[in-house]
Amino acid sequence: APRIIAITNQKGGVGKTTTSINLAAALVELGARVLLIDIDPQGNASTGLGIEANQRKLSSYDIVLEGKPLKDVIQQTAWEGLFIGPANADLASADVQLGHQERRTRHLRDALRNPSVQALNLDYILIDCPPSLSLLTVNALVAADSVLVPLQSEFFALEGLSQLMLTIREIRNSGNADLRIEGIVLTMYDARNRLSLMVERDARDNLGDLVFRTVIPRNVRLSEAPSYAQPVLTYDPLSKGSEAYRALAREVTSRHSPL
């Protein structure tokens, strides 16, 4: 069965989408078959992988709220082995609608762990989450085997981490006892910036091995790539951003069975 990783942090703009797109692409480079589920109503991961707004008639909304089978909603991207469950604005009302339903936190889990998913022969399912601890994000945490947390190398980002860790513990106690922390990855890191060094020291002191050795540097090629609707690994394969996400993919896969 594929390993399901939720990429989440309720702090905004920390690199969740950038990590989702580029880690997915780097895992595919290593030979994996990867599905990226975009559950953020903004749909940035879908845009970043070239899915036009008019190609998202069926979206993660249909998986989570309409019970449509995964295989009917997901699309092949331009890259062999990389699939996407796109997001559209319908997701904006998902929270309110989920609120009234039975098993409201388990809709995504039921969809991703349905026996029919085996036929897709996936190695990884990544879930790009919105910047909140809403019912959509809780659905991702209940569905996932593990959580990968992008941590921006900034002061406000540290503040949110303890709240997120509390939420993960609550989910483990209520909806998903097996939920593990895949790891915390430092993003937008700038070694010349005192704050980056401070955040790294704080994170490694308090979280130890949970923090990946790989650090993602601030690299303008990472923010340019989405405007060309592709991962940085194909936009600028030799950039620092590409190298960093390849290293992250190697570190993630080394923690599980080989591909």
Added chain:
Amino acid sequence: APRIIAITNQKGGVGKTTTSINLAAALVELGARVLLIDIDPQGNASTGLGIEANQRKLSSYDIVLEGKPLKDVIQQTAWEGLFIGPANADLASADVQLGHQERRTRHLRDALRNPSVQALNLDYILIDCPPSLSLLTVNALVAADSVLVPLQSEFFALEGLSQLMLTIREIRNSGNADLRIEGIVLTMYDARNRLSLMVERDARDNLGDLVFRTVIPRNVRLSEAPSYAQPVLTYDPLSKGSEAYRALAREVTSRHSPL
């Protein structure tokens, strides 16, 4: 009556809190009395103005959900003329709780436009919003006279703008007919970066005078200031960040009657 400005953008990490804190401080420097309402469960604006977590027994949650009078919840900050309605983690459940209530989008409006608020003799009330179009953000849009939108000079940030404009139009048609756009301010702008120039050109071509002339440059002093629990205007008064927010305050006040 004070002018109420909601500082909002559902895209995460674009500079909402940084703009809220520093525009508030710059308006106070011009002689205004300003209240900053923090309705983001992350509570970054509260932290950035030095309100410790254990000093937030009463918060915006009590204003929006418990109907407590504003004067009982707001606190004086360390800067004369600058007040704050702090946020705490209680707000995380506000959306679900608001969902079941009458007048669920008007709780904040009723609190901020209550006649007793006149006695506080405020010139401006700024509202720092979370990165979502949730009921809390809708409460801010229904309460406000106008909306100030920080726009990060990045590709993904442009994508969310049209969604936000649609939401503002919906609010104008349903809950708040007088809602105006105060303006759109470019943030984290780096003139050496092609993307910044592209985003500025796109924004000014499509939105014209709605885009403030003032542009906020990327400036490390802005991201350091919160770790010293103060606005950049007192942390490093001569920094580019301070200068930019002073210019923004002058531009905002020039659009209204003099203080």
